[in-house]
Amino acid sequence: MEILIFSIVALIAVICSVQVIISRNPVNSALFLIATMVSLAILFILLNAPFLATIQIIVYAGAIMVLFLFVIMLLNLRRDEFGPERRRAQRFFAILFSFLLLIGITTVLTVGTFNSNQVESGWSKTIPAGVEPLAQLLFTKYLFPFELASVLLLVAIVGAVVMAKRRL
């Protein structure tokens, strides 16, 4: 059952994420990105992490992508403005960096501390799914990074206000 759901959702996720790149229409791209995020949320549920799944939908699919769409719709780009790629240099760097990224991901997956065995036996089984254990960890062990992240968000908000005020 789990395997079946996983394969269906994973297939949808892969197809949608490919569609994000190859869609000509930016709005369609955004829509496929939302679909990808929702299928990722389902994968989180399969991994016994329902909190992460709901947060994934609320934050990414529900808030960030709405803003994306908002901007795309306001700009209302026409299809013909997306001709074949004009900058050669950009293509070169794109290939270079995606290659580097591939190397990075493979390294982390093979030699890093993160490998599939550990996930299977460690994290998701010992910590019961729910809000309380996550909150426990956030407010004790990971308090400093947590607070740091909130400061980061505050800085971002202040930055956004400054950027907007300049034009007022």
Added chain:
Amino acid sequence: MLTFIIITLIKVLVIFVVFLLMIALLTWLERKLLGHFQVRLGPMRVGPHGLLQPIADGIKLLFKEDIIPDNVNKFVYVLAPLLTFIPALIIVAVIPFGKSIELFGQRIDMVISNFNMGILYIFAVASLSVYGIVLAGWSSNNKYSLLGGLRSSAQMISYEVSLGLSLIGVFMIAGSLNLVDIVNAQDKLYNWFIIRQPLGFLLYLVCATAELNRIPFDLPEAEQELVAGYYIEYSSMKFSMFFLGEYGNMINVSALATTLFLGGWHGPFLPPVVWFLIKLTAFLFFFIWIRATLPRFRYDQLMNFGWKVLLPLTILNVLITAVVMIL
């Protein structure tokens, strides 16, 4: 496993049918009540006191021509009504509407899914429902619908924040995100969260009205300025999908208010499901009453109110709750 699946399927089927019937009845109720508020009779011709009017409306909408205008983005245009209707439909899954009963030795919960984070699930699904409106507005390729869609997305994002924060007090006292647990925490009248969280309740009602795009927050479809807002180009069943979604959301918001603040199914003498429906209907009546009473906000007033009044108040509510709890 098999009995579980069968029971769940039966529950889904029953709740689905009842939910759709309630939407139909709600359209009738709204027209009827608005009529009486305005010293008219409302629908009277079809059936006793116009009770069969929703069926007549439904048949009419089904047989109308389904027009897809030339200049629309067809894929998104067809997708948008579905995206409004489906979230409204699947939110019902976590709302408990009665006490668990024993039947043939099986314990049956009166909720489709007793999910541990029911309320977060509702937020997640509700946050997706904004897409229907935004995409409908954009894909129609019409300036009025685009304006309606943009207004709506701005409004829904702004008020979603306050909506979520207004409920934090309830979770803090109940100590759970599970809707069944929250209902169980309100078994006595003095335990109802409307009494323990009066400010949170008021804020929730205001934000919920805004999320529903109803008067006084119905800027996205302001008839006088935007003709009809985001669904101006839609016809036939696609048009009615928006309305089904809207009324469905109205029921959801009322059901959530009942569950979180009015003690859910708790009440003396009558069976739990009846109590739930009574409280639910009271909220629906309230929303219709507001529509008959208040004029519409101006757009800048709406945004100022949302960010400068509601948001600080919700945070204040969380703060007060925390202080009281520690004392």
